[in-house]
Amino acid sequence: MTEPIIEIIDLKKSFGDNHVLKGISMKVFPQEVVTIIGASGSGKSTLLRCLNHLNMPDGGKILFQGHDINDKDIDINAVRTQMNMVFQSFNLFMHLTAKRNIALALIKVKKMGKAEAEQRAMEALDKVGLSDKADAYPGELSGGQQQRVAIARAMAMDPKVILFDEPTSALDPELIGEVLDVMKKLATSGMTMVVVTHEMGFAREMADKVIFMDQGVIAEQGTPEDLFVNPQNPRTKVFLRRILKEVGAMDPGIPSDFVPNGNGVHDKP
Amino acid sequence: MVMTIDWTIIPDYLPVFFKGLETTLLISAISILIGFVGGILIGMCRISRNPLVYGISSVYVEAFRGTPLLIQIFLVYLGLPQLGIYIESPLVAGLIALSLNSAAYQSEIFRGGVQSISVGQIEAARSLGMTYNQALFNVVIPQAIRNALPPYTNEFITMIKDSSLVMTIGVLELTLRGKLISATTGQSIPVLLFVAVLYFTLTFSTSRILRYVEKRFAIPGMIGSDQK
Numbered sequence: 001m002t003e004p005i006i007e008i009i010d011l012k013k014s015f016g017d018n019h020v021l022k023g024i025s026m027k028v029f030p031q032e033v034v035t036i037i038g039a040s041g042s043g044k045s046t047l048l049r050c051l052n053h054l055n056m057p058d059g060g061k062i063l064f065q066g067h068d069i070n071d072k073d074i075d076i077n078a079v080r081t082q083m084n085m086v087f088q089s090f091n092l093f094m095h096l097t098a099k100r101n102i103a104l105a106l107i108k109v110k111k112m113g114k115a116e117a118e119q120r121a122m123e124a125l126d127k128v129g130l131s132d133k134a135d136a137y138p139g140e141l142s143g144g145q146q147q148r149v150a151i152a153r154a155m156a157m158d159p160k161v162i163l164f165d166e167p168t169s170a171l172d173p174e175l176i177g178e179v180l181d182v183m184k185k186l187a188t189s190g191m192t193m194v195v196v197t198h199e200m201g202f203a204r205e206m207a208d209k210v211i212f213m214d215q216g217v218i219a220e221q222g223t224p225e226d227l228f229v230n231p232q233n234p235r236t237k238v239f240l241r242r243i244l245k246e247v248g249a250m251d252p253g254i255p256s257d258f259v260p261n262g263n264g265v266h267d268k269p
Numbered sequence: 270m271v272m273t274i275d276w277t278i279i280p281d282y283l284p285v286f287f288k289g290l291e292t293t294l295l296i297s298a299i300s301i302l303i304g305f306v307g308g309i310l311i312g313m314c315r316i317s318r319n320p321l322v323y324g325i326s327s328v329y330v331e332a333f334r335g336t337p338l339l340i341q342i343f344l345v346y347l348g349l350p351q352l353g354i355y356i357e358s359p360l361v362a363g364l365i366a367l368s369l370n371s372a373a374y375q376s377e378i379f380r381g382g383v384q385s386i387s388v389g390q391i392e393a394a395r396s397l398g399m400t401y402n403q404a405l406f407n408v409v410i411p412q413a414i415r416n417a418l419p420p421y422t423n424e425f426i427t428m429i430k431d432s433s434l435v436m437t438i439g440v441l442e443l444t445l446r447g448k449l450i451s452a453t454t455g456q457s458i459p460v461l462l463f464v465a466v467l468y469f470t471l472t473f474s475t476s477r478i479l480r481y482v483e484k485r486f487a488i489p490g491m492i493g494s495d496q497k
Contacts, residue, residue: 052396077399080398087396091390093408094488137489
């Protein structure tokens with residue numbers, strides 16, 4: 001059996017008295033697409049941000065390729081170059097063109113020459129279908145285009161894993177599709193991805209594993225089939241029914257007759 | 270006694286006025302420059318999480334912002350000798366006081382610029398593996414200084430005008446030259462008005478130049494940039 005690329009053991013994180021993560025354990029294997037779903041405030045984003053220390057965990061272990069990144073001797077910058085993040089609000093560098101957004105870290109972190117970095121940036125832009133926007137500034141791009149550049153920026157670093165923190169939540173509905181298409185292409189190409197999302201269609205179609213988080217713990221996890229068609233935890237059922245009522249109608253990934261199992265008598269919200 | 274206004278003394282004393290103008294330009298330019306670099310350093314201390322660094326820089330800023338520039342000039346030129354530190358040239362003493370003072374103000378301008386940048390910009394840089402300093406110098410500072418150009422313009426103009434205070438320790442800059450010419454000739458109105466016009470030429474040029482810089486480095490697609 002292959003080794004997990006990320007293994008989380010009993011991860012805990014609090015902000016003051018607010019215990020956001022109450023002991024999370026999970027594994028991510030190479031080339032896997034893991035989606036994390038759950039209501040706002042369930043700790044999904046915090047979990048993702050702990051993985052590359054944008055938030056410092058309070059306890060537990062995060063093994064990245066077998067090494068505990070909470071260990072003092074680990075160079076977190078080296079870990080981050082192999083585990084990039086795509087943010088909800090894109091976070092492109094506003095003063096740099098699309099091409100230079102991608103080239104910057106290649107030059108500063110990977111120590112590439114300018115020409116090589118820009119060539120690599122152009123290749124990455126091509127992969128997300130934006131080579132014609134290479135010289136555009138983020139402010140001149142639509143949200144969907146900005147997020148595709150952000151994905152290209154992560155891809156160009158040639159990471160082992162890309163973390164996605166609600167990558168489509170800040171987008172207008174008509175722009176979500178283009179970003180999901182890029183992510184699907186990336187998943188198909190074998191990239192290991194951990195995706196916090198409200199896009200159930202994406203989770204159902206692309207995920208190898210779906211994790212449902214509720215109140216700081218993993219309430220349920222399994223294949224999309226397990227989780228969406230046959231959820232065991234009553235809270236999963238409640239969550240799925242609610243979110244599908246909100247987005248299901250316009251989410252092409254969800255069949256119109258799809259109803260999560262459970263008759264709803266004893267699990268009212 | 271009423272004295273008729275005689276404008277002809279202006280051309281007569283033009284070389285003297287220009288010598289004063291030159292000194293004023295020199296003092297303001299150097300102290301603005303030192304203040305700019307010093308302001309970035311102190312501003313960075315003011316956003317530091319190290320309580321000692323933050324504390325010392327805060328005391329510095331409050332002290333120089335909260336006391337009269339004139340007192341600061343006197344302290345450098347007249348006070349330091351009592352501690353055994355002699356600054357022979359009043360020009361150098363004036364430069365030191367103005368630079369220290371401007372650095373305090375400019376550090377706050379810089380800090381404001383930095384705080385206008387969303388934390389997501391640093392997070393994005395860090396999540397790509399950049400160090401804190403790389404993120405600061407390549408992502409935060411270039412944007413922070415752009416955003417802070419209007420208050421920087423204010424400060425530069427203020428410095429040009431406040432540089433006149435060093436006349437009190439005998440630096441022969443524009444105001445002191447003007448005052449001497451006016452005392453010699455008795456033509457206060459033409460002389461002082463002309464001095465004012467020369468100051469205005471300096472400040473107005475500064476404002477136009479910085480406006481040009483603002484436009485030149487405006488980020489396309491952001492508020493304030495020319496929409497194409």
